Amino acid sequence: MLPKTQSALLYGALDALILKTLARGPRHGYAIARSIEETSGDAVLVEEGSLYPALYRLERRGWVEAEWGTSELGRRAKLYRLTDAGREQLATEMLTWKRFATGVSKVLFST
Amino acid sequence: MKRSLRSWLWRIPIDQEIDEELALHIEMRTRELVDRGMDPKAAHEAAIARLGDIATLKRTMSDLGRKRDREMRLTIWLEELRDDLKFAFRQLKSSPSFTLVATLTLALGIGANSAIFALVDATLLRPLPYSAPDRLVTIWEHSAKTARGYVSPLNMLDWNTRSRTFEKIAGFTPAGASEGSRSRQVPS
Numbered sequence: 001m002l003p004k005t006q007s008a009l010l011y012g013a014l015d016a017l018i019l020k021t022l023a024r025g026p027r028h029g030y031a032i033a034r035s036i037e038e039t040s041g042d043a044v045l046v047e048e049g050s051l052y053p054a055l056y057r058l059e060r061r062g063w064v065e066a067e068w069g070t071s072e073l074g075r076r077a078k079l080y081r082l083t084d085a086g087r088e089q090l091a092t093e094m095l096t097w098k099r100f101a102t103g104v105s106k107v108l109f110s111t
Numbered sequence: 112m113k114r115s116l117r118s119w120l121w122r123i124p125i126d127q128e129i130d131e132e133l134a135l136h137i138e139m140r141t142r143e144l145v146d147r148g149m150d151p152k153a154a155h156e157a158a159i160a161r162l163g164d165i166a167t168l169k170r171t172m173s174d175l176g177r178k179r180d181r182e183m184r185l186t187i188w189l190e191e192l193r194d195d196l197k198f199a200f201r202q203l204k205s206s207p208s209f210t211l212v213a214t215l216t217l218a219l220g221i222g223a224n225s226a227i228f229a230l231v232d233a234t235l236l237r238p239l240p241y242s243a244p245d246r247l248v249t250i251w252e253h254s255a256k257t258a259r260g261y262v263s264p265l266n267m268l269d270w271n272t273r274s275r276t277f278e279k280i281a282g283f284t285p286a287g288a289s290e291g292s293r294s295r296q297v298p299s
Contacts, residue, residue: 029132030139048136049163052129056175060182071135078132 014054016093017044022064022082023090028071029055032080055080063089125176129169133162250280 021027021035032055033046058064063086071077082090123131137158144154162168203210238244251259252266262270264282271280 028135030136033136034139034143047163048133048161049168052132052168053171053175056172056179060175060179071139073135073138075135076131077135078128 013097014046014050015058016090016097017046018051018054018058018080019063019082019086019090019093022080023087026067026069026079026081028069028077028079058086061089062086125173125180126169128176129172133165133169137162246278248277250277 017036018032021032021039024035027035029048029052033048033051036044036046055064055066059066059080062083064080065083066078066080068076069079137155140158140161141151141154144157145151149157159165239247241247250262250270252262254260262282267280267282270277274280
């Protein structure tokens with residue numbers, strides 16, 4: 001079983017990570033999780049228990065949009081796609097994250 | 112908007128949507144673990160275990176999904192309403208004579224209706240503007256010729272003097288009101 005780490009850290013950033021992943025094109029839930037895990041070099045593990053509620057929340061806010069497509073397995077799959085509003089939100093989240101990360105780093109590495 | 116409308120029409124029941132989505136996820140994750148060298152059965156169990164408490168997860172998803180659908184329905188309803196109104200307005204603009212006739216018909220219909228209602232309201236529905244309208248009656252003279260004949264003014268004066276049935280009696284002619292002898296006014 002894969003180890004679960006850093007889920008607490010992930011919580012606030014998950015929305016941003018999902019939006020960023022979808023900016024590269026529509027994907028289904030599993031592909032979003034894998035993409036985040038691979039891109040982060042498996043440093044970030046996405047918990048399904050957070051991923052799917054987050055996707056539904058993002059869809060409700062109109063930042064992503066779901067439609068039925070076909071998966072790699074040739075089965076019907078729910079694909080998520082970034083909307084224009086989602087693209088704007090991603091920019092906001094990236095800025096917020098940058099400020100937050102810079103702030104945390106300043107404190108942690110202060111001498 | 113077109114796309115979201117279509118995906119809306121193709122929507123399946125929310126619980127089925129969630130089941131299919133999670134089933135695909137488990138299948139994909141199982142494949143990944145098998146590719147990494149795990150035994151298929153163990154991989155399948157691990158993929159399911161990663162979902163955590165499935166009942167809670169499904170409930171959370173279906174709650175969020177239902178809220179999403181409700182809002183989407185409202186949005187679509189408003190969009191359709193806006194489109195209908197726009198369409199109606201365009202149609203009316205493109206045939207001004209029809210618009211004029213329709214508007215006039217409505218105006219006259221509503222006007223006539225209000226006028227008739229105002230009349231009925233004033234004469235039939237509302238009580239008379241006297242202090243005890245339920246004690247007010249009209250007296251006619253009864254004869255072989257007619258059940259409701261006009262009363263001679265002198266009779267009216269006599270009745271007013273002698274009658275104990277009525278508090279006061281007053282009369283009027285089609286040309287205007289006259290007065291009773293005890294009172295110079297219509298009973299009030």
